[in-house]
Amino acid sequence: DTEVTQTPKHLVMGMTNKKSLKCEQHMGHRAMYWYKQKAKKPPELMFVYSYEKLSINESVPSRFSPECPNSSLLNLHLHALQPEDSALYLCASSQGPGGSEYNEQFFGPGTRLTVL
Amino acid sequence: AQSVTQLDSHVSVSEGTPVLLRCNYSSSYSPSLFWYVQHPNKGLQLLLKYTSAATLVKGINGFEAEFKKSETSFHLTKPSAHMSDAAEYFCVVSKSGGYQKVTFGTGTKLQVIP
Numbered sequence: 001d002t003e004v005t006q007t008p009k010h011l012v013m014g015m016t017n018k019k020s021l022k023c024e025q026h027m028g029h030r031a032m033y034w035y036k037q038k039a040k041k042p043p044e045l046m047f048v049y050s051y052e053k054l055s056i057n058e059s060v061p062s063r064f065s066p067e068c069p070n071s072s073l074l075n076l077h078l079h080a081l082q083p084e085d086s087a088l089y090l091c092a093s094s095q096g097p098g099g100s101e102y103n104e105q106f107f108g109p110g111t112r113l114t115v116l
Numbered sequence: 117a118q119s120v121t122q123l124d125s126h127v128s129v130s131e132g133t134p135v136l137l138r139c140n141y142s143s144s145y146s147p148s149l150f151w152y153v154q155h156p157n158k159g160l161q162l163l164l165k166y167t168s169a170a171t172l173v174k175g176i177n178g179f180e181a182e183f184k185k186s187e188t189s190f191h192l193t194k195p196s197a198h199m200s201d202a203a204e205y206f207c208v209v210s211k212s213g214g215y216q217k218v219t220f221g222t223g224t225k226l227q228v229i230p
């Protein structure tokens with residue numbers, strides 16, 4: 001299984017709502033990532049988890065809260081978002097530390113988020 | 117430090133003609149290089165990756181890329197474009213053996229004209 005799954009595919013939320021994005025992989029990967037992608041732009045790294053611990057936070061606003069409950073799951077909790085947070089949110093995974101020399105990332109299909 | 121430059125933001129080819137998407141990189145250490153494709157409203161799919169074993173890398177769907185250290189380039193080619201190749205393509209560089217931060221190019225949108 002070389003698939004990264006993400007739910008939901010689409011999400012519309014108001015600025016006062018609380019919602020969560022979910023990501024799952026069963027490849028035994030120990031590194032997982034959240035990216036934000038705006039239209040016609042490359043993905044921007046938000047967070048990296050390594051062995052279920054947060055290793056990189058790219059100065060993301062606190063209204064985005066990541067969580068890694070176990071080695072296969074990654075969540076992104078959303079609260080009090082702004083309309084400019086509307087984007088495609090991509091999850092990815094890779095083997096992580098000690099993995100192959102060419103540690104490519106496998107991407108999920110993304111969640112299209114619209115903040116009203 | 118590392119960076120990647122995709123030299124064309126938009127490339128248009130006729131179906132059945134060759135494709136060339138250009139990528140130059142800069143890296144202060146031995147790089148890993150990747151090409152990803154993204155179809156509209158989809159995630160990124162790995163096309164191919166550079167391994168030091170071979171400078172000419174073959175990927176999926178008939179794509180290949182050649183690593184040229186002297187030119188710091190990793191251009192993506194395909195002999196004959198298909199309509200299904202129309203998508204956004206990203207060249208990506210990371211530190212060889214590194215797993216955390218990768219650097220994306222700004223992307224090249226490939227249009228295939230019937």
